[in-house]
Amino acid sequence: MNRKHHLRAAAAVAALAIVMTGCSTKGDTSDGSADSSGIKTGPGITKSTIKVGVLTDISGPAAPLGKSALQAEQLHLKQVNEAGGVCGRTIELTVRDHGLDVQKAVSAYAEIEPQIAALGQISGSAQTAALLDSIEKDKLQSIQIGASGTVLGKPHIRLIASTYDIDMVNGVAFLAKAAKLKKGDKVGHVYIEGEYGGNAAEGAEFAAEKAGLQLVPQTVKSTDKDLTAQVTALRAAKVKAIVFSGVPAQTASLVGVAAATGLKVPVLASAPAYVPQLLATPAKPALEKMLYIASPWPALSVDDPSVKKLVADYTSAYPKDPVNQAAQAGNGAASLLVGTLKAACAAKDLSREGISSALRSLTAFSEGFHEPQDFSDPAKASSTKTYIAQPAAGVPGGLKQVHGGTEDPAVAEYLAASGG
Structure with a gap:
């Protein structure tokens, strides 16, 4: 069966539930006009912030992984914000726990979608599959933690590393x-x-x-x-x-x-x-x-400067939580998000379309990754190693x-x- 179309019936049922959920009132967002610096903006963009969503499992069967990925992303964005943020703005995360439940993911997405510029992290292959149609309709660039190749080919979903x-x-x-x-x-x-x-x-x-x-x-x-x-x-x-x-x-x-x-x-x-x-x-x-x-990730015990820095930073920030490979995925997702937003800022387009276009402009992106990743083609994994x-x-x-x-x-x- 073609890996791009290996979607389950449960995902279709959940997708229908999205339609039945109805539309939410738009939050503090722009109408797509340019700001005073000539940068085009869109939902989730204010003069001082870029609001980004996270849908993950921090209470269900994959909670040990979801928590680590979330904390690693929060840590990386904290460091970026302390250094001045992106495009003169602070990146703010809006986090929702779906507990690896498809319907909870559907409801959470409907709640936060009007308020955000992108999904900086979405975990759970079934949860992502259930949201594919809505993500594409909303043109909401989304970075998936996890690596099910079934979502490849969708312009606004991006996997990181191999599948x-x-x-x-x-x-x-x-x-x-x-x-x-x-x-x-x-x-x-x-x-x-x-x-x-x-x-x-x-x-x-x-x-x-x-x-x-x-x-x-x-x-x-x-x-x-x-x-x-x-x-x-x-x-x-x-x-x-x-x-x-x-x-x-x-x-x-x-x-x-x-x-x-x-x-x-x-x-x-x-x-x-x-x-x-x-x-x-x-x-x-x-x-x-x-x-x-x-x-898709090297062991955290390898003798590599970037891996050692991640381990040291994570251990310092979360001394009670053992670091695991999900932290690499969370750090990679955060790095990709920041790189994408920087590219969008340089192109003076922080609209949703501008953010998606910026991500696809990254053909050899290495920050936060063990080797350069090519994100230009949504139909292909960024790495095959x-x-x-x-x-x-x-x-x-x-x-x-x-x-x-x-x-x-x-x-x-x-x-x-x-x-x-």
């Missing part, structure tokens, strides 16, 4: 070598139903077929916490490895139960499946031995890098076949 399916194509190629898998070997395939898991599954299925591996699928819901049944089925199938796209609580169950029942095989997981807090659970020994993480890491106690982010950012040759073939 879940690309990470799985790269990751399965790594796993096949690391686990010395042979053609015909069975590999467990556990993933959350919906946009996130479905998009990751597309990449995993392509890579498995390419390698001659036989996938044994097991689906879960984001609210499932006990994966004993799935592990039991995979053990009976005698799988030689497992690929997994879920949330952190499920990772501890999957790996812990597998190890306890004798299924001690390598597990490759998508980035949202891991937070360092898992190393405080009884599953810690199994996680350190069995788990690999396929991520994936990093592989393993859990490790006592290091920033709880991960040690075992394989640098690389693109397997199969990625180009996958993108050509899937229309990506």
Whole structure:
């Protein structure tokens, strides 16, 4: 199935709910005329502020990730504002918690949309999918935390770094070598139903077929916490490895139960499946031995000046909260937002159309990222490289890098076949 059109029926239902929600009264916004300095303005722009929205999960299944991404973005924007802001204005965030609930995301969007110039962060693949039509209608440039390739091709949605399916194509190629898998070997395939898991599954299925591996699928819901049944089925199938796209609580169950029942095989997981807090659970020994993480971001323990600065700044600002890879995504989103607004200011156009055009002008943007990103084409991921890491106690982010950012040759073939 074409990765750009892999949208679920639930998203369509939620999109209908947006229409039924009705229109809100516009807040303190401009009518699109130019200000005294000749800069065209629009919703969310005042003489002193640029108001930006955030829709994320800080109370639901992905809260450990959502909180870190939000705090990293808040920290970066605080630093930017203290240095003078952008275009003579302070950037203000309007934050709403959707708890990984589609309808809550729909309602929150309807509430804040009239008041903001852009969405500086939106998390949750299903939540984003439900809002696609409204975002495009409103021409509201939105930066998605998370990486479901299903939203590619929409002019006003921008993913950062590689996508879940690309990470799985790269990751399965790594796993096949690391686990010395042979053609015909069975590999467990556990993933959350919906946009996130479905998009990751597309990449995993392509890579498995390419390698001659036989996938044994097991689906879960984001609210499932006990994966004993799935592990039991995979053990009976005698799988030689497992690929997994879920949330952190499920990772501890999957790996812990597998190890306890004798299924001690390598597990490759998508980035949202891991937070360092898992190393405080009884599953810690199994996680350190069995788990690999396929991520768009390098491990926070790498010897890189920009990564070290992020870790130091985040740890100083939030000493009680362990830093994780979601903080890299939040920092990247904030950096992209600031870079976009600076480009829009230089073009003297802070209208919604001007902001979207400014983002697409960034063809080699590197601030806040591990390598230059090309944001010119909404139909393409800004990067196709994936990093592989393993859990490790006592290091920033709880991960040690075992394989640098690389693109397997199969990625180009996958993108050509899937229309990506």
